[in-house]
Amino acid sequence: MRQNSYTMKKIEHIGIAVNSLAEASITYEKLLGIPAYKEEEVVSEGVKTVFFKSGPNKIELLEATNDESSIAKFIAKKGEGIHHVAFEVEDIVAEISRLKMEGFVVLNEIPKKGADNKWVAFLHPKNTNGVLIELCQEIE
Numbered sequence: 001m002r003q004n005s006y007t008m009k010k011i012e013h014i015g016i017a018v019n020s021l022a023e024a025s026i027t028y029e030k031l032l033g034i035p036a037y038k039e040e041e042v043v044s045e046g047v048k049t050v051f052f053k054s055g056p057n058k059i060e061l062l063e064a065t066n067d068e069s070s071i072a073k074f075i076a077k078k079g080e081g082i083h084h085v086a087f088e089v090e091d092i093v094a095e096i097s098r099l100k101m102e103g104f105v106v107l108n109e110i111p112k113k114g115a116d117n118k119w120v121a122f123l124h125p126k127n128t129n130g131v132l133i134e135l136c137q138e139i140e
Contacts, residue, residue, distance in 0.1 A: 008087035008095070012118075012136045013051070013058035017071050017083040021063040024080075025050050028059060042115050047071050049115045060086075060115065084122070086134035092119050095135055099123060111137070 018024035021039075029035055029052075038051040046069025050061045062083060064072035074083055089095040092111045100106055105124035114120035114136070123133040 008089055008135075010088050011057075012086040012088040012134075013060045013116075014082060015060045015062055015084040015086060015134070016081065017074050017078075018061050018063055018080050019075060021048055021050050021061055024061045024063075028052050028061065032059075038116065040115055041065065042113075044112065045069060045071075045114070047115075051116060084132040084134045086120075086136050089135050089137050092121060092135050092137040096121050103127070111135075113139070 016024070025036055028050075032052055032054045034052060034054060036050045036052050039049065041048045043065075046064055046066045048063045048065055052059045052061075062071045064075065066072065071083065096106050096109060096111070100109070104127045107122040107124055109121070111119035111121045114134075116136075117139050118136040119139055120137075121135045123135070125132045
């Protein structure tokens with residue numbers, strides 16, 4: 001196993017695509033026994049999100065705000081369910097560069113502002129066994 005100076009520190013959150021944030025939020029409040037701690041809209045991505053935190057783990061529920069958003073397309077194709085797994089990284093630019101050199105297809109080579117005060121970039125699922133991977137770095 002190779003070691004390097006760029007590491008994915010931990011799973012930052014799991015993103016779940018839902019038809020209705022209102023309905024899904026009730027389900028996850030009952031499931032986790034806690035209320036959501038944050039709700040926000042990411043206009044550039046055409047989504048509204050709600051975050052839950054249980055211990056060190058976070059769940060992000062995502063609802064499309066328009067038919068062209070990636071969440072709307074995902075649900076139309078696959079239905080509701082796990083959309084992505086997000087990993088926290090220390091240096092998103094360096095990690096994008098490293099992963100490109102490893103042969104991964106990066107969907108956005110320039111990090112963009114995502115939900116929960118993060119810079120984000122995504123890896124195409126065709127290189128990651130069908131799982132969309134999100135890289136996240138806290139915006140200072």
